[in-house]
Amino acid sequence: MKDASKFKWPKGLKRTKTRESVLSVLEVSKSPLSAREIYSEIERMGESIWLSTVYRALDAFVEAGLVTKTSVLDNEITLYDLKQSGHKHYAVCVGCHKIIPMLNCPMDDFKPKLLKEEFQITGHKVEVYGYCTECKEL
Amino acid sequence: MKDASKFKWPKGLKRTKTRESVLSVLEVSKSPLSAREIYSEIERMGESIWLSTVYRALDAFVEAGLVTKTSVLDNEITLYDLKQSGHKHYAVCVGCHKIIPMLNCPMDDFKPKLLKEEFQITGHKVEVYGYCTECKEL
């Protein structure tokens, strides 16, 4: 009884064993994972997969809107996370790289609250994505 | 009359020609640059430098607190910027990768304003850095 996936499978994507493995690892994880972590976890489960396949699966999920790709700590780590996890922002410990979901979003009155955790803030970063005047008209 | 550098040279760092080149390129630029862009700019000025030297110079400046390293677009680009530039946050065009400094900061009432530029926001990212409970006590 493994397939407890509660996500509608994105149409256009074939439902394969490797993709289900990748998705299930993300589902079980409480925080975002790197491609390599996902790969290792799948291997540890006794299944065989290639790292390149993990990357391709993740790309497909990102494109399908099921997974979010984030980078953290200015390039040290690239992480993937299920979009449905609810939270979009994280507090990152510069000591141990632990990733703690924030309970609120800076878009609405910014006062970082953290999930049962004290956190000594030393810095923050905000990025806004979108289209500039020129690119908007293309 | 090239050395118009208005920055106090960080003590502990030798003042060399390559480092002055790197710093002057950053000074002239109105937006953050990648290591490769800095490298190309220096070559274009007719001076010879190695990319690895640019990286080392940037590392030294970052360590000295003179330069800021940021990543943008979820790891697609790593950029360097003079800390004194004043602004800390950017709007990044996902079309052309143009980087536009924001006039305000999300820490105080978040409503992104941009410098003479319309910008169609499609997403945003916030990261908070610091120490978690465990790391704080070390």
Place this chain on the structure above:
DNA sequence: AGTGTAGTTGCGAATCAATTGCATTTAACA
């Protein structure tokens, strides 16, 4: 000014995440 030396650079090679090419396999649907 001359010199010792720790810090820097030139240069190439190495590393490491991520991507790609291609032949083979497989899920999905007529």
Place this chain on the structure above:
DNA sequence: TGTTAAATGCAATTGATTCGCAACTACACT
């Protein structure tokens, strides 16, 4: 069940960043 576009195994490549080491140089001290 057969066809086929999509996905995977696997190897090789790319591209950014780092590293090793010998040669060089800024700068502190006579």
